[in-house]
Amino acid sequence: MVHALQAAVYDFILINFANPDMVGHTGSIPSAVTAVEAADWGLSAIIETVRKVGGKAVVTADHGNAEMMVDPATGHPHTAHTTNPVPLILVDDEYKGKTLREDGRLADVAPTVLDLMGILKPEEMSGVGLKGGR
Numbered sequence: 001m002v003h004a005l006q007a008a009v010y011d012f013i014l015i016n017f018a019n020p021d022m023v024g025h026t027g028s029i030p031s032a033v034t035a036v037e038a039a040d041w042g043l044s045a046i047i048e049t050v051r052k053v054g055g056k057a058v059v060t061a062d063h064g065n066a067e068m069m070v071d072p073a074t075g076h077p078h079t080a081h082t083t084n085p086v087p088l089i090l091v092d093d094e095y096k097g098k099t100l101r102e103d104g105r106l107a108d109v110a111p112t113v114l115d116l117m118g119i120l121k122p123e124e125m126s127g128v129g130l131k132g133g134r
Contacts, residue, residue: 064086
């Protein structure tokens with residue numbers, strides 16, 4: 001992926017780090033830690049490259065999983081997706097020091113990406129770009 005970013009061949013690349021999600025379903029805390037560390041390592045290399053080439057990155061998730069490995073009510077492994085809020089991190093030097101709207105939802109991610117790319121949002125999209133913050 002780093003090579004593709006350096007080559008500047010693509011206008012848009014979507015990367016899914018499935019490790020924390022897939023391992024989160026096992027209920028194994030040590031495995032989840034390893035999965036999150038692997039995703040962190042990969043993401044670090046990608047973000048470093050994005051910054052070097054003057055690109056932008058959006059880091060988010062569509063649901064939680066590995067952040068809750070034990071069901072607090074039962075004490076048993078929690079192996080399902082959670083509905084906990086997930087962050088959306090924008091890596092964009094032009095937007096440095098500003099904040100995104102805090103009331104975002106999953107439907108707002110695609111309009112945000114389109115906004116970053118200078119593409120008008122189609123009327124069919126119900127979401128609203130998140131760059132309306134301060």
